[in-house]
Each structure stands twice: as C-alpha cells, then as structure tokens.
Amino acid sequence: MKNLTLVSLVFLLWSCNPNPKLVKNHNIGNALGTTYSIIYLYDEELDFQHEIDSVFQVVNQSMSTYIPNSDISKINDGDSTLVVDQMFKEVFELSSRVHKASNGYFDPSIGVLADAWGFGPGEQIELDSLKVDSLLNYVGWNRVKLNTNGTVTKQKPNIRFDFNAVAKGYAIDRLGAMLTSKGVKDYLVEVGGEVLAKGINEISGKNWTVGIDKPNDLISRGAAAIINLENNALASSGNYRKFRIDPETGEKYVHSINPKTGYTKNSKVLAASVIANDCATADAYATAFMVMNLESSIVLLENSKALEAYIIYLDVDNIIQNFMTDGFEELIKN
Numbered sequence: 001m002k003n004l005t006l007v008s009l010v011f012l013l014w015s016c017n018p019n020p021k022l023v024k025n026h027n028i029g030n031a032l033g034t035t036y037s038i039i040y041l042y043d044e045e046l047d048f049q050h051e052i053d054s055v056f057q058v059v060n061q062s063m064s065t066y067i068p069n070s071d072i073s074k075i076n077d078g079d080s081t082l083v084v085d086q087m088f089k090e091v092f093e094l095s096s097r098v099h100k101a102s103n104g105y106f107d108p109s110i111g112v113l114a115d116a117w118g119f120g121p122g123e124q125i126e127l128d129s130l131k132v133d134s135l136l137n138y139v140g141w142n143r144v145k146l147n148t149n150g151t152v153t154k155q156k157p158n159i160r161f162d163f164n165a166v167a168k169g170y171a172i173d174r175l176g177a178m179l180t181s182k183g184v185k186d187y188l189v190e191v192g193g194e195v196l197a198k199g200i201n202e203i204s205g206k207n208w209t210v211g212i213d214k215p216n217d218l219i220s221r222g223a224a225a226i227i228n229l230e231n232n233a234l235a236s237s238g239n240y241r242k243f244r245i246d247p248e249t250g251e252k253y254v255h256s257i258n259p260k261t262g263y264t265k266n267s268k269v270l271a272a273s274v275i276a277n278d279c280a281t282a283d284a285y286a287t288a289f290m291v292m293n294l295e296s297s298i299v300l301l302e303n304s305k306a307l308e309a310y311i312i313y314l315d316v317d318n319i320i321q322n323f324m325t326d327g328f329e330e331l332i333k334n
Contacts (some may be wrong), residue, residue, distance in 0.1 A: 020200050024279035032068070032168055034192030037086035040179050041186040041202050051178050059171040062087045063163045065111065066121045075152050076111060076160040083150035089148075091163055091170050091280065092146045093145040094165050101300060106288035112138045113159025117257060117264055120162060132262040139259055139318040167265075169283025172196045188229075193236060195281045209333055210234060212273050212310065214272040223308060233279035237286040238271030238312075242268045251317040256290040268314040269294055275328060285309070294323065301325050 008055045022322045023050050025046045027038045038052060062085050065072045084092075098106045112135050115122030125131065143155040167315050168191055175189045187197030188208045197208040207228035227234070236258070257264055272289035276282040285307060294313055308327035315321045
C-alpha cells in the first residue's frame with residue numbers, strides 16, 4: 001500500500017500538562033509502505049505495539065496486493081473458492097456505496113490499469129489508445145460480486161482488485177477500534193497522513209489538531225489549513241506528490257486513474273481532503289474527488305450530511321483556488 005502523505009500532524013506542547021494524571025503513550029513505526037504515529041492517553045503507561053502490529057498484519061493479509069499470498073492477491077490470480085474475511089467484506093461493501101454515490105468514479109476493480117500505468121505491483125507496460133481500450137474490458141464494479149457465502153465472483157478472470165485507495169483508511173479505523181476495546185477514550189491515529197481522532201487531547205485540554213499541506217509548498221510543507229478534530233477522521237489525496245515521470249518522454253503520469261476512460265487524470269483538482277465519521281469512508285471519497293470534476297464533487301457534497309471537504313484546484317487562469325464546505329470551515333483552527 002503506497003504512501004501519500006498530504007496531512008501533517010501539528011503536535012502541541014506537551015510540557016504544559018493541566019492533567020498530570022494522564023500519560024501520553026506514543027507508538028511510531030513503518031507499515032503499509034508508509035509511517036505511522038499513534039498517540040493514546042491513559043492514566044498509566046501502556047504499550048500496544050504487539051496489538052498494533054497485529055492489526056497491520058491482518059489487514060495486509062486480507063487486502064495488500066503487494067503480498068503474493070494475501071486474500072486479494074489470490075482472488076486476483078483466479079481463486080474463486082476463497083472465503084474472504086469480515087474486513088474484506090466491509091471494504092467491498094463500502095466500495096460499492098462510494099462507487100454508486102460517485103457515479104462510478106470510485107472503482108477498485110482498476111487493478112489492471114494501476115499495474116499498466118506503473119502504480120501497482122504488476123508489470124508496467126507502454127500504453128496507447130488500443131491497449132487502454134483493451135484493458136477496460138477488465139474494469140468495472142458491475143463485473144464483480146461478493147457472494148452470500150463469502151466468495152467473490154469475477155465476470156472475467158483478468159479483473160484485478162486494488163483496494164489501496166481505501167485499505168489504509170480502513171486499517172486506521174481498525175487501530176482505533178482496537179484502542180477503544182482496550183478502554184482508551186482519547187487517541188489520535190495517523191498512518192501516512194490520514195488521521196482518526198477520538199475524544200480530545202486531555203493533556204492540553206484542547207481538540208486534536210492537524211494541518212493540511214499546501215500543494216505549492218512542497219519543500220517547506222507549510223499548512224494550507226489547520227483544523228480541529230474530535231470523533232472524526234480526515235483523509236487526503238493529491239496528484240502533486242504522487243506521480244511518475246516517463247524517463248524517455250518526460251511526460252507526467254498522476255496516480256489518479258479514471259475507471260471510465262482508463263487514463264490517468266491530470267486534472268485541475270490538485271488535492272482533496274475529506275472529513276467523515278470513519279477514515280475508510282474519508283479515504284475513498286478523497287480518491288473519488290480527484291477523478292470527478294469539481295462541479296460534480298460539489299453537488300455530491302451539498303447532498304451529503306456525512307461528509308465535509310476541502311478541495312484545492314486551479315482556476316481557468318491556473319491560479320490556485322479552494323472550495324470548502326461550511327462544516328469543514330467550522331473546524332478550522334482560529
């Protein structure tokens with residue numbers, strides 16, 4: 001699961017501790033092809049490193065296309081008898097909901113395209129219009145089905161799933177569920193720039209605070225916005241950090257793939273940050289907004305009570321502008 005860090009944590013001064021009875025427990029490391037930072041507050045020192053490692057392991061085993069013997073890899077390779085676990089089912093069902101809401105622009109059946117464009121574990125190939133049209137025969141959420149017995153049916157054997165646009169957010173949710181099961185009420189889970197916050201920072205007496213990077217500030221990584229989070233999640237996607245350059249032609253290929261055309265989408269939308277109740281949902285919609293046109297994304301957001309978003313884009317004069325929902329604006333730190 002490749003890394004896309006678009007959100008930087010803004011750490012507060014822990015030296016001023018109005019609640020000395022609470023202990024700041026902090027685990028950091030590497031997982032899912034990126035880094036993670038997990039802060040959880042409790043009235044004693046704790047170390048859930050083993051449990052954290054276990055969550056990453058089971059999510060990887062279920063949904064990582066970079067592990068040859070994972071469930072998703074076996075299904076991609078043609079195993080129609082494998083019974084998927086509950087995690088795979090939940091991600092599949094969430095993907096179906098976001099696929100429908102986004103008018104098909106979120107589609108995790110794009111595995112063959114991700115490989116072909118050089119953004120997956122499979123072989124990258126030189127593409128032209130004929131090859132792209134050919135690969136589109138193996139893309140389409142209407143061509144896959146999760147059966148009641150837990151097996152997955154693909155209409156064509158070459159269809160390949162790619163849950164990388166939602167699995168990281170889902171892993172964060174599972175980490176949060178693990179902490180909640182341990183009796184932890186206040187925590188901040190960050191993996192590769194995506195964040196789940198529960199409760200508040202009781203040590204500082206304030207909400208958890210995170211910053212969203214400026215697309216035009218790649219060196220100093222200044223914040224375009226700093227927001228407060230409490231009992232919600234934030235995920236971001238953007239084409240200004242994750243792309244590849246063809247070494248021969250110098251052409252830029254972004255990681256957002258339009259499942260309807262088969263081509264990478266180098267659009268005017270530079271980045272999308274989404275707040276939702278859970279990180280998997282925020283992750284999926286942030287990806288969808290990178291492929292959808294801005295007007296369609298705004299309509300979707302206006303009709304949704306569960307999503308808030310901040311979209312950075314280029315106007316007709318290539319000047320950076322932004323769209324922000326009212327709910328997102330209310331969370332900006334003053």
